[in-house]
Amino acid sequence: MKSGTSIGQKKQDTKLGGKMRQIAIYGKGGIGKSTVSSNLCMALRKRGLRVMQVGCDPKRDSTRILTGGRLIPTVLETYRENLRKGRDEYAITLREIVYEGSNGVYCVESGGPEPGIGCAGRGVLTAIRILRNLGAFKTYNLDVVIYDVLGDVVCGGFAQPIRQGFAKEIYLLCSGAFMSIYAANNIAKGIRRLTQRGNTGLGGVICNSAGDQELETRVLTDFASRLGTKLIQFIPRSPVIQVCEVENKTVLEHSPDSIEAKAFQELAKNILNNDAPIIPNPIENLVELESMYRNHIMNRTNKTN
């Protein structure tokens, strides 16, 4: 089947002993969540798992590189079209909203309102609820669902994948840039609030490198340990990834033998082996966060001198 085409409903055995893993990727806007999510989906798929990526962003571009650059119709768009025809959400079929991307990764885009109006957070919740009500996860017998969530935890609405108990493991994506760590720490605060109420936890920190590998590894290892978790994987900064973005392909398809492809495979393996999500302990004080970051910068400067 071609990339980006709608698929029917199939049944297969799951590979994770009947347990479906539901993972959410959060991080600062523009940090690379969609790229990492799509490559992670592909890496998991290459391991023989049935995977679905749910883009939780009104921009609807989360699954773009899995669908060969095509922006697939969104759940809310379809829902709205049905409402316009006088039907309700139960008139939607999975065929209309679930698309099979490259290599059989299932792709869903929640969509949302036009910029400047409506509530995107509520939209994400509605879209996820529709997916659940239609029994999407059971129908496709999924092993892993990955929620690619918009930017920061900007309001309660975007916390819905966690709040509603869909996402069980949360991964924070950040680079070595201070503001991305600051954003990740803020998200960790939101996660702490939500995880105390349910069976959800922080799985770890993923580094999407901005170029300074040594500093980033040290800072993020320290940061992760302060949160009470670990640095799960380091994704190197590479022109290969950028080329793949432009070519609308995942790294595993475009350059399967590259270091970058290995990094994503490693990430998939580490996530599958990670069975201990935790309730994070975010750094409460900005000064403390700054001090942690400053220490690592100073250490590097001293070494260089």
Next chain:
Amino acid sequence: MMIKVMKETPLIVAEDKCHDPYLRCAFYGAAQTVMGVSGSCTLAHSPQGCYLLAERAFEWQNEDYTKTEILCTKLCEDEIVFGGENILTRTILDASSLKNPIMFVLSACGPEIVGDNISAVCENVSDKVHFRLLPIECAGFRGTQYDGIDIALDSILKNFALDKSKKRINSVCIIAPHANANPTWMADLTWVKNVLFEIGVDVITTLTHRTSLNEIADISAAEKSIVLSHDAGQKAATYLAKEFDVEQICHNVPLPIGLTNTRRWLTELGKTFNARHVVENLIPKGENMVVDQCRRKWIELYSISRLSTAIVADATVGIPLVRFITEDLELIPELVYLRSSKNVAGAIIENELQQLDLKPKVVYHTDVYQTRKSLVEIEPNIVIGSNIEKHAIEGLNTHYIFQLISPIQRFRMINREYFGYTGILNLLESIQNEVWDKYRSKETRYKARW
């Protein structure tokens, strides 16, 4: 999957106290205000729950249902996700055949949170309908019903009041008569209008009760303004003074409830409008009527004399009641719990307590929880309040509850004022009946009713 807690995480403890508000939200206050414009159509841009508030507001204004329309956009989840501007446009256009001269579009919490621009929608469709459109952003979260009244009055004045350079001699506008917890507040307004008529003052506009758009347009021609509430309307009075030189009068004295308050209030009116001779006739006539009635009807309030009393009311009725119960009923106010917290009202009550040499516990912006807590603590002999306090004193050693403040569990066929001299008799009558009720058991009272 097991969740491991790496370090001890602090528990999230709610520090907020329990809140059990007496007052409804700003949307309700705004609806109360716009319903007072004759022949208006109110469109609640809200889910259907808020529509019920608009209906309650309609009842509060006792409007004519053959002339007043209430519509609702009945927002659902779809409008929250995608915004409700389209449905608002459709609803206004669907209503274009209505004959009402004005449509007020009130936005509730949901559409304001998701950013519906009701002003832009009204502007876009204004040339497609023959009635005027006034959008009012009055989401419930903007405050209490009194804040809603101020928001709506502000919008109405800014959009409809025209600048009339020529003032009408001996004229007045009345502001916020509906911000009054007398369950039949229209009688208070009627009393004020009658008094003004007797002293030769013309009421140009009432903001709002059965007010036409023309009356609102003429408001700047008024020489003076009177705010008939200690809870709302002050902002409108200040605006009128600043923009149209409409001087506010009677604003530093409590409203005319009880002998002294009525005398002071009437005296100030007489002074302002150069009608002392009329007022000097009205006062003794009214006071003698009260005394004569009390003598004739054998009022028996000596049994409650000098008992400790709690007043739980809005500021409009609660503040004047302090002097009334102290001087006229010889009760001792120990608690004064006011539902609102306006600065002007605070200054008036502090002045009153100083003059009366009283030191009761005064709490502003109270809620049911706070009230109940204080009543349990102090156990006053008498509580003057509403049906809510009737339940709040269950199990306490409080002998009497006088239900004077809305909501009351008493049927009133005829509007009864608290203002003025007949108002004193109305209050005494209610209190006397409650005192007698005390000597009938709950069971007897129940049987007597059914």
